[in-house]
Amino acid sequence: MAGNSYGTLYRVTTFGESHGEALGGIIDGCPPGIQLDLESIQFEMSRRKPGQSAIVTQRKEPDDVQFLSGIFEGKTTGTPIGFIIPNTNQKSDDYSHIKDNYRPSHADYVYEKKYGVRDYRGGGRSSARETASRVVAGAIAKQMLPEIKINAYVSSVGPIFLEKPYQELDFSKIESNPVRCPDEESAVIMEEYIRQIRKDGDTVGGTVTCVIQNVPIGLGEPVFDKLHAELGKAMLSINAVKGFEFGSGFEGVKMKGSEHNDLYNPDGTTRTNLSGGIQGGISNGMDIYFRVAFKPVATIMQKQESLDNKGNITEMTGKGRHDPCVVPRAVPIVEAMAAIVLADFYLLNKTYL
Numbered sequence: 431m432a433g434n435s436y437g438t439l440y441r442v443t444t445f446g447e448s449h450g451e452a453l454g455g456i457i458d459g460c461p462p463g464i465q466l467d468l469e470s471i472q473f474e475m476s477r478r479k480p481g482q483s484a485i486v487t488q489r490k491e492p493d494d495v496q497f498l499s500g501i502f503e504g505k506t507t508g509t510p511i512g513f514i515i516p517n518t519n520q521k522s523d524d525y526s527h528i529k530d531n532y533r534p535s536h537a538d539y540v541y542e543k544k545y546g547v548r549d550y551r552g553g554g555r556s557s558a559r560e561t562a563s564r565v566v567a568g569a570i571a572k573q574m575l576p577e578i579k580i581n582a583y584v585s586s587v588g589p590i591f592l593e594k595p596y597q598e599l600d601f602s603k604i605e606s607n608p609v610r611c612p613d614e615e616s617a618v619i620m621e622e623y624i625r626q627i628r629k630d631g632d633t634v635g636g637t638v639t640c641v642i643q644n645v646p647i648g649l650g651e652p653v654f655d656k657l658h659a660e661l662g663k664a665m666l667s668i669n670a671v672k673g674f675e676f677g678s679g680f681e682g683v684k685m686k687g688s689e690h691n692d693l694y695n696p697d698g699t700t701r702t703n704l705s706g707g708i709q710g711g712i713s714n715g716m717d718i719y720f721r722v723a724f725k726p727v728a729t730i731m732q733k734q735e736s737l738d739n740k741g742n743i744t745e746m747t748g749k750g751r752h753d754p755c756v757v758p759r760a761v762p763i764v765e766a767m768a769a770i771v772l773a774d775f776y777l778l779n780k781t782y783l
Contacts, residue, residue, distance in 0.1 A: 431545070431555065436664065439777035440574075442567040442770060446515075447549050448557030454514035455563035457570060459777060460500065462508030466573055471495060474569040475515075477762040478562060480753075483608035485624045487753045491518060495566055511570065515562050531738045531746055535728035539737070558669040558756065561763045568766020571773035577644050578772060582764040584611045584757045585639040585721065587620040588627070596641050596719060610761045628754040631731030635670075635724050636757035638764045642707070642718040642772070647698075648782075649713040649775040656711025657775060658720075664767040665722045670756050673723035677706020692716075722764055724757050 435443040439459045446453035472495060479493040480486060493515055500511030529550050532539040537556035541548040548554060572580065581601040585592045592613050603612040609624070611617040620636075627634045650657025662674045682690055682704060692700035692709075700716060707718035729748040736746040753759065 436667070437770060437774045440571065440770065440774040442564065444560055444563035444567075446517075446560070446563070447554040448517070448552030448559040449549070449554070450517060452514040452516045453559065453563050454512070455567060457500070457511040457513075457567050460506050460508070460511055460570060460574065461777075462506055464506040464570075464574060466501060466504055466506065466570065468495075468497075468504070470573070471566060471569040474565050474572075474762050474766070475562065477605070478565050478759055480759070483758070485608055485621060485628065485754065486759055493562055506570075513563075513566055515566070517559075527746065528736075530740075531736045531744060533728060533746070533748075534734060534736060535725075542739070556669070561668060561766075564770070565762055565766045568762075568769040571766075571769035574773050575769070575776060578769075579643040580640065580765045580768050580772075581643075582638050582640040582761045582768075584609050584617075584620065584761060585637050587623055587636040587755060587757060588634040590616065590620050590623055592616045596639060601641075604761070608758060610758045624755045631748075632754070633727040633730055633752075634755050635672075635726040636755060638722045638724065638757055638760050640720055640722070640764050640768055642768060645707060645713045645715065645718055645772070646779075647713060647715040648779055649772065650708065650711045651775075651778065652711050656708070657713055657718075657771075658706070658708045658711065660771050660775070661718075661720060661768065664771050665720070665764065668722070668760065668763055668767060670724045670727065670760075671722055672725045674720065676708065676718070676720035678704040679706075679721065722760075724760055727753050727756055 434445065435441055441458040442455060444455040475493040475495060479491055481488050481490045496514050498512040498514065500507055500509050537553060538548060541556060581604065583604045592611060594613060599612045601612055603614065604610050607617040609617045609620045611620055624634065658676050661676065665671055665674045678690065690704050692702045692705050694700055703716045706720065707713055707716040729752045731748050733745055733747050736744050738744050
């Protein structure tokens with residue numbers, strides 16, 4: 431299996447399966463001398479970990495990170511940073527009913543057709559648990575770039591949308607509720623909706639909005655390695671993601687050029703920011719903002735038709751511990767992937783100096 435690494439200079443490789451001994455990763459290219467706040471890294475892991483509230487999967491994993499290399503006396507050494515995250519709460523028997531069956535809208539069928547074998551326990555490598563390693567790498571990337579502020583939050587759950595622009599929100603409230611929506615009124619409605627969806631044995635999708643502030647001018651490479659193109663790739667690599675838009679996004683097609691153009695101020699900033707902080711694939715110093723769409727979790731606790739490995743249509747019901755809605759736990763993953771992209775472009779940009 432290829433495709434387990436991301437980045438050019440700040441390069442992250444992840445390994446491990448949902449029900450294996452451990453997940454882990456190797457970070458290449460992290461500069462030496464960065465004083466790491468290990469508690470902050472663990473805090474990011476706690477934001478993503480399962481079992482943190484009643485509206486997420488009840489798998490109980492501490493997600494404690496064990497660093498193996500690349501850190502000495504609390505500082506990065508410039509050598510590869512190796513780490514593992516032990517799996518401590520696997521219940522593989524929960525997946526015995528799909529050993530010979532392919533779950534609808536999961537990777538089961540295509541994995542087996544491509545590789546001739548699949549780990550049916552939680553989906554193996556296709557499990558969203560793989561993203562735990564990304565959160566570690568993203569937490570370190572954030573500490574590489576302390577001036578840059580990255581804040582993601584849940585902006586919709588199913589039909590419930592937070593309509594307020596991000597400029598009117600208090601990001602300090604993101605962690606004040608289990609949905610991770612900074613608008614308290616919307617958060618209550620979203621949480622109740624997710625609870626009802628769970629009672630129905632169903633799942634629901636939603637969107638995560640991310641805002642990146644204090645980005646220096648010049649990150650991103652023209653043509654194929656545009657900053658927004660890499661952000662899009664990074665977000666679309668996250669499990670369950672079905673859409674990505676930045677700046678004015680799809681709403682921009684309704685506007686005229688005279689309405690959409692971001693006119694300059696004398697200091698080079700712009701009066702509006704429909705470009706989303708990126709022009710010509712390069713950051714322009716304005717806020718970068720984008721939205722990521724997540725589909726409903728494919729495993730539902732209702733009867734539905736499936737396919738077995740003999741070509742028979744069968745009936746199955748989901749079992750095990752699954753999220754009724756992934757977006758609350760996806761917030762730190764979106765931030766982590768954004769940080770990894772920015773760290774990589776930051777290092778690339780230094781080659782011009």
